[in-house]
Amino acid sequence: MQTQWIALHDIPANGREFSFHDQDIWNRLFDDYALPCRAEQPVRVDFTIIPANDGIFVQGTVSGTVILGCSRCLEDARIVCNEPFDFFEPLVADDNASRNSLVREQAGILEFDIIGLAWEQFIMALPDKPLCSPTCxxxxxxxxxxxxxxxxxxxxxxxxxxxxxxxxxxxxxx
Ligand SMILES: [Zn+2]
Ligand SMILES: [Zn+2]
Incomplete structure (x- = not known):
């Protein structure tokens, strides 16, 4: 599973930009999560993180065009992603954190998984039931x-x- 942990204190007060547009990363993520997906136009997630006392503000966009299996006929469903997002992620390390948690505490330092965060936004930009055509x-x-x-x-x-x-x-x- 790909992760990239960033310490909260490494984010300057005025924020820091992140960009995931390396298609190797995306292709490995599709494999990691067993998502039958291929990019037709490069997938990218760009965002800015601004630290707050008890969490981070995240603002960015998901873009790209991917091919998924149609949920009705299993043929190719072309999904054009162009989704802005904007949310607050509380940074509370959970002792019972699941393996997929985006937040952890290492030696008293709060860290969050920047790749996990990009992946979550990508998944949320996809339709629950992809269709090859609305009339499939x-x-x-x-x-x-x-x-x-x-x-x-x-x-x-x-x-x-x-x-x-x-x-x-x-x-x-x-
Ligand atoms: Zn029949
Ligand atoms: Zn279909």
Whole structure:
């Protein structure tokens, strides 16, 4: 797992800029987190960190274009990222910190993981359910046919059985 720990006291009061645009770092992160993702346009996360008493202010942007698997049909979904972010991260070292914690205390010095922070912002810039197209029809759960490419024969008139009552209703208009 890639990490890069920065001590809070190494950040000047007027802030410090960070930029992650090395595609080797991103490709290793995709591997580390087993995210099936590839960059079509370089991924970059740029941000400024300004220290506060009990945390840090972080402000920046995620940009780039990545290819993810469509959540319906598994074909390529092209995601254009251009997401500004702006948040406050409290720097409290948690004794029970999980492995993925962004904050730790080493010999009384508070540190935060700058790569972990960039990764979190990248992940948050991605849609929960990437789609190849807003109208993607998905795949047939019975035969696996990609329904964007054509219809299959196994699902003619299947629907929610509770709705069949409604479907058979004859609406009479005067
Ligand atoms: Zn799709
Ligand atoms: Zn089918």
């Amino acid at each position: 029809k998905g795949i047939c759960p019975d035969c696996g046919q990609n329904l964007n490419a054509g219809t299959c024969t196994c699902r003619k008139e299947v629907g929610d059985p509770r709705l069949s009552v409604l479907r058979n209703l004859k609406i009479s208009k005067n």
